[in-house]
Amino acid sequence: xxxEKYPLKEAMIFTxxxxxxxxxLWKAVxxxxxxxxxxxxxxxxxxxxxxxxxxxxxxxISEIAKYGVMHVSTAFNFSKKxxxxxxxxxxxxxxxxxxxxxxxxxxxxNLLLEMNNSYYNTEHGILKGSLPIKELYGKFPEFLEVMSVxxxxxxxxxxxxxxxxxxxxxxxxxxTTGEIIINNDIKNDDEL
Numbered sequence: 001x002x003x004e005k006y007p008l009k010e011a012m013i014f015t016x017x018x019x020x021x022x023x024x025l026w027k028a029v030x031x032x033x034x035x036x037x038x039x040x041x042x043x044x045x046x047x048x049x050x051x052x053x054x055x056x057x058x059x060x061i062s063e064i065a066k067y068g069v070m071h072v073s074t075a076f077n078f079s080k081k082x083x084x085x086x087x088x089x090x091x092x093x094x095x096x097x098x099x100x101x102x103x104x105x106x107x108x109x110n111l112l113l114e115m116n117n118s119y120y121n122t123e124h125g126i127l128k129g130s131l132p133i134k135e136l137y138g139k140f141p142e143f144l145e146v147m148s149v150x151x152x153x154x155x156x157x158x159x160x161x162x163x164x165x166x167x168x169x170x171x172x173x174x175x176t177t178g179e180i181i182i183n184n185d186i187k188n189d190d191e192l
Contacts, residue, residue, distance in 0.1 A: 025126075028125045028126050028129070029126055030044065031125065032122070032123070032124045032125055032126055032127075033047070035122040035123060036115070036118075036119065036122045036124075037115065038122075039118070039121075040111060040114075040115055043078075045068070045070060045074060045075075045078045046078050046081065046082055047115075048068045048070075049064055049068060049075060049078050049079055049082060049088070049102075050082060050087060050088070050104060050108055050111070050112060051112070051165065052064050052067050052068050052161075052165075053079075053088060053102050053103060053104050053108075054104045054108070054109065054112055054168075055161075055164055055165040055168045056161070056164070057103065058101050058102070058103045059101065059102060059103075060099045060100065060101055060102075061075050061076050061079060061099075061100055061102065062075075062099070063161075064079065064102070066158070067158065067161045067162070079102050082108070083102075086105060086107045086108070087104065087105060087107055087108035087111060088102045088103065088104060088105060088108055089102065089103055089105050090102055091103070147159065150162075
């Protein structure tokens with residue numbers, strides 16, 4: 001419990017402001033995300049699990065749950081559904097028989113590639129709402145204070161994995177052609 005070092009009014013206004021903004025932001029994010037993945041018959045948890053598994057290059061169910069901010073049973077159940085569809089595979093490591101790992105199959109990688117290449121085929125309210133800031137300052141909002149709060153809640157390791165996905169995204173785009181590179185092969189929409 002937090003010591004009563006802060007005025008009640010200030011603390012309550014802050015937490016309610018964060019709650020209201022988070023709810024409004026999540027509603028827009030959820031709508032954008034669902035529209036983007038709808039043609040691929042995935043839900044948000046499934047897409048998030050694919051995303052995490054791809055960037056971690058072999059993750060335990062516990063890691064997926066932790067970095068996906070979901071319950072372990074949710075991570076496991078949706079991972080099993082993805083396995084049944086051929087997007088993920090489960091395996092054990094010789095040196096770690098206790099944990100179950102998942103990795104993205106070639107079919108799963110192709111699905112992610114196709115989804116990334118079709119990103120602009122749907123509306124993105126969050127992107128659209130951020131464009132005035134991008135136009136004014138030359139970059140999208142960075143949310144440094146919010147990231148600091150998340151770091152204080154979930155820890156440094158969570159933020160390292162959080163950032164890993166974005167570093168991987170930067171590394172898979174060919175700067176000159178705008179194409180996505182996976183497994184050292186350049187792929188574009190014509191090859192899908």
